[in-house]
């Protein structure tokens with residue numbers, strides 16, 4: 528089991544009365560979404576639930592953004608900072624983007640909760656049902672705290688985080704404009720941390736994720752006469768081994784990097800046939816954009832050299848998916864401070880990173896912000912399975928605290944952004 532800090536006991540903090548009043552609805556919404564999972568860009572029902580709640584709250588929204596995406600806007604009413612009144616021009620108020628992803632995974636749920644997935648082969652096994660419910664309730668709470676918001680909150684309900692990625696299409700559809708977004712915050716429920724803890728990092732938090740495909744062409748023939756063939760399997764074995772030197776011999780040891788060959792395909796028709804070709808597929812990951820940028824050339828150079836030495840031909844394909852998630856120090860310090868206030872000093876871990884990837888990265892490449900993990904593991908409730916596991920579960924008691932934290936982060940970050948704007952004049 529991969530829970531970090533497993534000896535930190537689960538803890539559910541006191542939340543505001545407005546959040547407590549939301550909790551029943553919050554859990555109900557999460558369970559409803561959990562029972563009806565939808566894959567990326569198919570979140571039609573989910574999107575309808577989001578629209579209905581925003582309409583009920585009287586929050587203006589745009590629907591059909593990048594397909595099933597929904598974007599709501601709350602305009603805060605706190606007095607601008609540093610203003611001694613009428614002589615000052617009204618300033619452009621800062622806008623903070625809060626992001627939730629809505630999609631589920633192609634996986635058969637093995638849990639037997641009454642709200643377990645009712646759709647065969649589909650499951651919310653990453654917690655995105657929780658994220659959507661949390662952001663809806665946060666919207667409701669922020670409305671009650673609207674007099675404390677020194678700017679706008681843009682509520683972004685995004686499709687297809689898992690595959691193929693909905694953040695980039697949302698950005699292309701203009702989600703960072705009108706009003707212009709100054710900063711972004713998002714959270715991920717995390718069963719690798721105990722319930723009621725927060726994990727985050729200033730700077731890189733999650734890695735880039737890209738895919739490579741290597742095709743090695745040899746010459747097939749009888750397995751008893753290898754000298755008449757060019758064996759692509761032996762070439763593939765050497766390529767796999769030589770690829771291990773990329774991380775170990777050519778990336779700075781102080782950087783984090785992964786090159787994994789995850790799929791090998793060759794032959795298969797008989798035990799005594801050397802096949803014509805072998806195909807390797809895998810992923811390369813990094814926190815640093817520079818390490819990431821160097822991968823395609825480095826990997827292909829290894830493949831080219833090995834294949835040339837063994838007389839095989841090669842083809843190389845690189846598919847760029849997600850950049851690294853890189854957190855802004857100032858926004859991250861706001862999130863860390865609010866987390867410590869809510870949960871206590873010893874329940875906030877500021878050294879948590881993951882080589883997993885997240886398309887929140889695309890927003891954070893455009894605007895400063897913070898993505899963080901809200902611990903949701905609880906062994907006593909059998910909720911400590913890894914993400915994407917058919918028995919993935921969360922401790923639902925963390926949902927309301929997550930709303931409280933997100934609402935406080937929004938208020939605090941807007942206050943900071945407005946103060947910085949007032950100082951710039």
Ligand code: NI
Nearest residue numbers: 653654655715
């Ligand atoms: Ni996820």
